[in-house]
Amino acid sequence: MVAGTSSGTATVTLPADDQILITREFNAPRHLVYRAWTTPELVMRWWAADRGTMTIAEIDLRVGGAWRYVMTANGGFEVAFHGEYREIVPDERIVLTEVFEAMPEAEALDTVTFTGVDGRTRVQILVQHTSKQFRDAHINSGMELGLQKALDLLEEVAVSLS
Amino acid sequence: MARAATTADTFNAVAEPRRRQILDLLAGGERPVNDLVHLLGLAQPQVSKHLRVLREVGAVQVRGDGRQRLYRLNGHALKPIHDWVKNYERTWSERFDRLDAVLDELKQEEDDDGGGHE
Numbered sequence: 001m002v003a004g005t006s007s008g009t010a011t012v013t014l015p016a017d018d019q020i021l022i023t024r025e026f027n028a029p030r031h032l033v034y035r036a037w038t039t040p041e042l043v044m045r046w047w048a049a050d051r052g053t054m055t056i057a058e059i060d061l062r063v064g065g066a067w068r069y070v071m072t073a074n075g076g077f078e079v080a081f082h083g084e085y086r087e088i089v090p091d092e093r094i095v096l097t098e099v100f101e102a103m104p105e106a107e108a109l110d111t112v113t114f115t116g117v118d119g120r121t122r123v124q125i126l127v128q129h130t131s132k133q134f135r136d137a138h139i140n141s142g143m144e145l146g147l148q149k150a151l152d153l154l155e156e157v158a159v160s161l162s
Numbered sequence: 163m164a165r166a167a168t169t170a171d172t173f174n175a176v177a178e179p180r181r182r183q184i185l186d187l188l189a190g191g192e193r194p195v196n197d198l199v200h201l202l203g204l205a206q207p208q209v210s211k212h213l214r215v216l217r218e219v220g221a222v223q224v225r226g227d228g229r230q231r232l233y234r235l236n237g238h239a240l241k242p243i244h245d246w247v248k249n250y251e252r253t254w255s256e257r258f259d260r261l262d263a264v265l266d267e268l269k270q271e272e273d274d275d276g277g278g279h280e
Binding site: 009010011012014017020022024026027028029032033035036042045046047048049050051132136139140 | 264
């Protein structure tokens with residue numbers, strides 16, 4: 001479907017009204033991508049991207065186990081997500097629930113799939129929401145962070161001019 | 163709440179399931195209203211109402227062809243929605259750039275441990 005995905009860009013598509021599909025290929029074998037995805041100390045290093053600092057990464061990696069990620073975004077506000085593991089196939093697939101704590105009524109079911117391709121790994125995250133409204137709100141939450149980042153930059157520029 | 167600006171109106175227009183269905187049908191090419199009425203199984207006034215909303219935000223365009231009115235998709239007006247997803251995509255791209263760096267380190271460690279020769 002997504003042939004020759006080069007590393008560097010995530011591809012986001014909306015396969016259905018209540019779904020989001022994120023795809024990316026990594027230049028590393030499957031077991032390492034899985035490890036980076038499921039080890040708290042490693043998640044701490046990548047999940048917040050440049051948009052903040054991660055303060056909590058709890059991962060109880062077993063069926064029924066809980067996870068929780070918290071970051072302090074650059075604007076100073078806290079962004080937190082949590083959920084529960086539903087299915088775990090090491091190096092292959094994780095199914096988990098995901099709740100953005102600012103919007104607790106919208107619980108999504110995520111399926112993360114790790115596929116090996118000649119020493120590389122394709123990761124697909126299928127986010128299944130219970131409604132289009134929640135799916136859209138989920139996408140908007142990324143927008144808020146993006147906006148926050150823009151505002152931070154604006155502030156920097158403003159300070160440099162004063 | 164204040165009425166949103168035109169960009170948001172495109173979102174509203176497209177948020178309605180029937181209107182999304184109309185856009186899907188028009189993605190296959192230009193169609194007369196009667197076609198849409200038939201395919202959607204709705205009454206003509208309802209279809210016309212949806213088409214009017216879509217036309218107001220520019221998502222569809224209409225031209226008269228004799229007694230028929232033909233509707234077609236205007237992809238350009240849907241660009242805000244494309245941009246909306248792009249922003250979300252950017253968050254993940256940034257996140258994955260960091261993950262790339264972590265993975266490079268893990269690969270290096272594994273090579274150092276398992277290689278056996280320095």
